[in-house]
Every structure is written in C-alpha cells, then in structure tokens.
C-alpha cells in the first residue's frame with residue numbers, strides 16, 4: 001500500500017543560507033495565542049519591566065501552554081490582535097531596552113520521570129514548530145493504558161516548497177537533535193526513533209546518518225520527495241507502515257510524532273531552561289532581495305523581518321505566512337512572529353507563476369488521485385455548494401487536512417482546498 005502525493009518544485013533557494021541573528025528590534029508584540037487551543041491571559045500590565053524568558057501569559061485550560069517574553073524591556077501596551085480565524089486575542093507589547101537581560105526564572109528544569117518531563121515541556125511554552133502549533137506536552141502525556149509507545153517519529157520532511165528552516169536546524173544543530181531524540185527515548189522508554197527526511201536533502205541525510213552510525217535504535221529514513229510527506233499521518237505511515245485510523249492519535253498506534261526543530265528546542269530547554277522565545281524562519285520569494293534563514297525574537301513585526309531581508313514590500317502582490325501550499329496570506333505588515341511561523345514568503349508574481357481562471361470541473365479525477373487520504377474533493381465541493389451536510393459527512397470531510405494538493409493539480413483551477421475548509425466548518429456546525 002502507498003499513500004497518494006504530488007510532485008512539487010522544491011524551490012529551496014535558501015538551503016545553503018546559514019542562519020543569521022536579527023538585531024534586537026525596538027519593540028515586539030507578543031501574541032497570547034500562538035498555539036492550538038485556548039489563548040493565554042496576560043500576567044503583566046503596562047509599565048512592568050520584563051526580562052528574556054519571563055512568563056508573561058498563561059491559562060489553565062487542558063489545551064494551552066504559556067507565553068514568555070522574548071526581550072528585556074518595559075510593557076507599553078496590552079493590545080488585541082485579529083487572528084486568521086476571525087477571532088481576536090490579547091497581545092503584550094514590549095519596548096526593548098537592548099540589554100536582553102535573562103530572567104531569574106530561567107533555569108534547567110528538574111526532571112525525574114515522564115510526568116515531570118511533561119510538566120517541564122508545558123512550562124517551556126513548547127508547541128509544534130512545523131506549523132500546526134499543537135502543544136507538545138499533550139503529545140507527550142499519552143494515555144499509557146492504551147498501550148506502549150515504541151516509536152518516536154521525528155518529522156524532518158519539510159515538504160513545502162521554499163521553506164528550509166528545519167533543514168538548517170539539521171545542518172547547524174545536529175547534535176542537539178540527536179541529543180533530544182536520545183533524551184526523549186530515554187525518559188519515555190521508547191525503543192526506536194525514526195528521523196524521516198525527504199530525499200531532496202541528501203546532505204542532511206548523510207550528516208544525521210554519520211552522527212547516528214553507532215546508535216542502532218535511531219533510524220534515518222530517506223523519504224521520497226512527495227507532498228505532503230510531512231503530514232503527520234503520512235510520515236507515520238512512511239516511517240513505520242502503521243496507519244493512523246480515523247479518530248485516532250499516533251499514540252493509539254504506539255507512536256509519537258514530533259517536528260525536528262521541536263526536538264532540538266526541547267533538548268536545549270532541558271539543558272538551559274530557556275523557554276520558547278525565538279525561532280528560525282525562512283524569508284524568501286521573488287520580492288525578497290536577500291532571501292535568508294533568520295533567528296528572530298518571538299513578537300518581531302513582519303515589517304522588520306522583510307526589511308532585514310530587503311524585500312520590495314511596495315511592489316509585493318502577496319505575502320504568505322508559511323509555505324505556498326498550506327500557508328495563509330498575511331493582511332497586516334505588522335503581524336508579529338509567532339512560535340509556529342517557519343517562513344514568510346513575499347511575492348511580486350503569483351507563487352505558482354500562473355494566473356488563475358476557474359472553469360467547470362471536467363471530472364478528470366486528478367484531485368482524487370492526488371489526495372493523500374483518498375478523499376473525493378470534487379464531490380466534496382459539489383456537496384458543499386448544495387448545502388448537503390449529510391453527504392459531506394459521508395465523504396469524510398472531517399479528515400481533510402487542507403494540504404492543498406487537490407487544488408494544485410486541478411486543471412480547472414477550482415478552489416477545492418479552500419472550499420473544504422469552509423465545508424468542514426459547515427458540516428460540524430450542527
């Protein structure tokens with residue numbers, strides 16, 4: 001058996017761009033909603049002095065994790081940010097003092113067992129760095145009564161075009177990745193690890209292979225370059241052959257899937273206690289003068305990042321947060337960097353270099369062939385257009401992960417993935 005996928009141009013023009021540090025900005029806007037789940041409540045007020053790594057937001061909901069200050073300085077505003085889903089969340093704006101003084105709160109956590117590890121990861125503010133932002137401590141806090149976890153899957157596929165931030169993590173921070181894998185395997189008593197890397201990254205495969213040559217239980221898996229190879233269900237299947245059934249989590253099938261940069265972050269936190277306050281991201285696109293990988297404090301405005309990369313903002317036609325397949329168009333140039341932003345792409349032309357003229361479906365079936373989950377995108381579109389909730393549910397609209405493969409291959413240029421996003425909400429609204 002094999003899962004469907006599509007072939008995309010890689011456009012990884014920044015793969016050899018070593019990560020550079022963004023100079024500390026004059027101020028940052030730190031969102032209280034950077035993870036999947038309940039937003040945090042600010043723990044500071046206007047006028048408070050804050051330091052790097054100090055907790056400035058938290059909430060006690062099951063699906064949440066804290067937010068920390070990425071800079072030292074003074075809180076100048078508690079504001080609001082409009083999110084992509086139309087909701088708003090609180091923000092904490094901090095004027096930086098340029099000193100980057102580290103908070104006394106920052107110290108290595110005391111970890112003795114699985115529970116203290118889970119609590120430490122929550123306190124670190126860690127959520128998946130690959131884009132979805134699922135709080136990592138929830139993944140690690142699996143229900144042991146459902147069976148043993150025997151496999152750690154490290155997601156290093158990075159299958160979206162343009163993005164190379166995980167690749168640079170592998171090339172620049174290899175030892176932290178391996179250290180993190182070994183630490184997680186040890187504390188959670190996991191037998192084997194599988195680091196899945198697409199075959200368009202041969203240098204990373206070689207480097208990680210060399211570094212793990214004496215680790216018989218850490219396996220480097222060379223994955224075919226095929227989109228969306230990095231989707232959780234797809235990489236879990238590619239690495240282990242196990243199918244994550246509908247309504248199940250990877251842990252129900254003995255696996256935990258964690259992004260490669262997240263693994264390195266966790267290990268750095270275990271060693272230093274520095275929570276999630278900065279990240280590496282790719283800045284690329286044909287409107288960018290100096291495409292690069294840059295490490296920046298969380299809360300840095302997009303305008304600062306684009307200026308740093310010498311982007312021609314005045315002539316930009318579209319700015320995308322994330323990759324061209326699953327990313328979202330950015331409507332505000334002062335959008336702050338969050339924990340899940342692995343890239344900002346700035347284009348003068350359309351990212352797929354073709355004008356989009358939508359025509360009628362010709363029933364070619366390419367969308368079905370492309371869907372990694374075997375869904376029927378054309379039929380889903382028809383059901384949504386006719387308001388047929390029952391058929392949408394029968395056709396399993398809930399499984400769609402909005403990977404965009406169906407839209408990409410459609411010769412009629414139909415907005416299938418976008419429709420599916422709307423259809424999902426419609427189907428679940430009653």
Ligand code: SF4
Nearest residue numbers: 361362364365367410
């Ligand atoms: S790929 Fe486009 S044209 Fe072909 S069946 Fe699907 S929706 Fe119709």
Ligand code: SF4
Nearest residue numbers: 371400402403404406
């Ligand atoms: S967007 Fe949904 S329906 Fe389309 S290919 Fe991806 S998973 Fe399948």
